Amino acid sequence: MKKGLKIVTIGGGSSYTPELIEGFIKYYPELPVSELWLVDVEEGKEKLEIVGNLAKRMVQKAGVPIKIYLTLDRKEALQSADFVTTQFRVGLLEARKKDESIPLKHGVLGQETNGPGGLFKAFRTIPVILDICRDIEELCPNAWLINFTNPAGMVTEAVLRYSNIRRVVGLCNVPIGMEMGVAKLLGVDHHRVRIDFAGLNHMVYGLDVFVDGVSVKDQVFSLINDPKNSITMQNIHAMGWEPEFLKALDVFPCPYHNYYYKSGEMLEKELKNYKDGGTRAEVVKKLEDELFELYKDPDLAIKPPQLEKRGGAYYSDAAVRLIHSMYTDKRDIQAVNTINRGAISSLPYDSAVELSCIITKDGPKPISVGELPIQIRGLVQQIKSFERVSIEAAISGDYGTALLAMTINPLVPSDRLAKVILDEMLEAHKDYLPQFQKRREIEWKI
Numbered sequence: 001m002k003k004g005l006k007i008v009t010i011g012g013g014s015s016y017t018p019e020l021i022e023g024f025i026k027y028y029p030e031l032p033v034s035e036l037w038l039v040d041v042e043e044g045k046e047k048l049e050i051v052g053n054l055a056k057r058m059v060q061k062a063g064v065p066i067k068i069y070l071t072l073d074r075k076e077a078l079q080s081a082d083f084v085t086t087q088f089r090v091g092l093l094e095a096r097k098k099d100e101s102i103p104l105k106h107g108v109l110g111q112e113t114n115g116p117g118g119l120f121k122a123f124r125t126i127p128v129i130l131d132i133c134r135d136i137e138e139l140c141p142n143a144w145l146i147n148f149t150n151p152a153g154m155v156t157e158a159v160l161r162y163s164n165i166r167r168v169v170g171l172c173n174v175p176i177g178m179e180m181g182v183a184k185l186l187g188v189d190h191h192r193v194r195i196d197f198a199g200l201n202h203m204v205y206g207l208d209v210f211v212d213g214v215s216v217k218d219q220v221f222s223l224i225n226d227p228k229n230s231i232t233m234q235n236i237h238a239m240g241w242e243p244e245f246l247k248a249l250d251v252f253p254c255p256y257h258n259y260y261y262k263s264g265e266m267l268e269k270e271l272k273n274y275k276d277g278g279t280r281a282e283v284v285k286k287l288e289d290e291l292f293e294l295y296k297d298p299d300l301a302i303k304p305p306q307l308e309k310r311g312g313a314y315y316s317d318a319a320v321r322l323i324h325s326m327y328t329d330k331r332d333i334q335a336v337n338t339i340n341r342g343a344i345s346s347l348p349y350d351s352a353v354e355l356s357c358i359i360t361k362d363g364p365k366p367i368s369v370g371e372l373p374i375q376i377r378g379l380v381q382q383i384k385s386f387e388r389v390s391i392e393a394a395i396s397g398d399y400g401t402a403l404l405a406m407t408i409n410p411l412v413p414s415d416r417l418a419k420v421i422l423d424e425m426l427e428a429h430k431d432y433l434p435q436f437q438k439r440r441e442i443e444w445k446i
């Protein structure tokens with residue numbers, strides 16, 4: 001790799017960009033980023049300019065020589081990049097609002113990355129990421145693609161199985177958030193905490209939890225039974241676990257498991273929010289409007305603390321720590337989404353899995369897990385089947401495959417309801433789902 005790194009961030013107009021900038025500043029000069037290209041689409045132009053100017057003020061104030069470029073021309077940006085990070089949202093927050101509210105209208109959980117919402121986010125995102133991959137192949141074939149775009153597991157698997165890009169890593173803030181949460185609960189520095197992770201994105205478990213190499217799983221379990229000690233994210237209302245359940249489960253669930261092990265309560269809570277004024281998309285829209293007002297302030301040159309109200313806490317730590325370890329061949333342990341290749345024998349060989357890996361300059365090397373414990377194996381396998389069928393539908397635009405994906409998701413209670421929700425969502429999102437339109441046209445002609 002050359003001396004000064006060129007990083008390209010697709011979806012650069014995101015409100016999360018100051019997180020990333022803060023991380024690059026923190027790691028400079030060990031991670032000598034010389035160019036950071038923030039790329040967005042026409043619809044995101046205004047946000048790109050506002051957040052891009054804040055990014056320029058941040059690096060200037062910090063006195064680091066990172067040159068920031070703002071552009072709507074993805075191809076120009078990608079030329080000879082070393083790392084490409086993706087954090088875009090196809091259809092913006094309006095699409096998220098539909099993903100969350102349409103299922104809820106039918107009494108089914110409406111969540112950004114799980115259930116019908118996650119399925120449609122995958123439908124909108126996968127064709128776009130594959131298009132980005134074609135550009136990477138042509139313009140920067142040696143670059144590493146670090147994907148944060150949700151649903152991060154499915155997006156990473158689509159790249160692995162349906163593009164020619166092999167240098168891809170999917171990243172989420174859930175594992176680092178769980179480690180930070182444990183550190184806080186136990187009152188120890190987070191560098192001393194390590195969790196052995198295994199599973200899928202937003203379906204990951206901590207198989208064991210260590211402080212200085214000694215298991216503290218039982219101690220952590222007894223603490224997190226209490227709702228006030230819940231380890232969660234800003235976007236998930238956690239209620240604490242039944243102590244006997246947690247003990248029997250014997251692994252540490254992630255915040256998203258609330259949707260599976262407390263489906264009834266979570267649905268009730270979401271329906272209440274929906275009726276009282278809106279889903280998480282609406283909360284986030286308000287937060288974003290406030291954030292962009294702050295970002296416009298020419299005197300602001302740091303990441304504002306208000307950004308911590310978003311679910312993506314520790315995102316900059318996770319992202320920059322990963323890029324740093326790859327660049328320096330650090331060989332430390334981090335949990336990322338990567339190709340399984342038998343590391344979790346209960347899951348397909350060519351699938352993306354989220355697990356603890358050794359991070360090297362040649363990418364993440366998974367730490368082998370073997371079979372998942374029987375009590376979690378079935379759910380993880382069921383979600384992986386859902387993911388694989390969803391990806392196939394996202395690419396083919398085939399209606400039957402889409403209905404199959406919707407119906408086999410454990411958060412959707414019936415095939416009939418699956419069809420009702422699918423039809424309504426296909427119509428609501430049709431501008432962002434050309435693959436389904438094209439397929440219909442072909443079938444017509446036949």
Ligand code: G6P
Binds near residue numbers: 174233235280
């Ligand atoms: C969590 C997830 C992220 C997700 C975020 C949503 O942190 O791990 O994948 O993007 O929540 O947060 P938001 O503030 O947009 O609801």
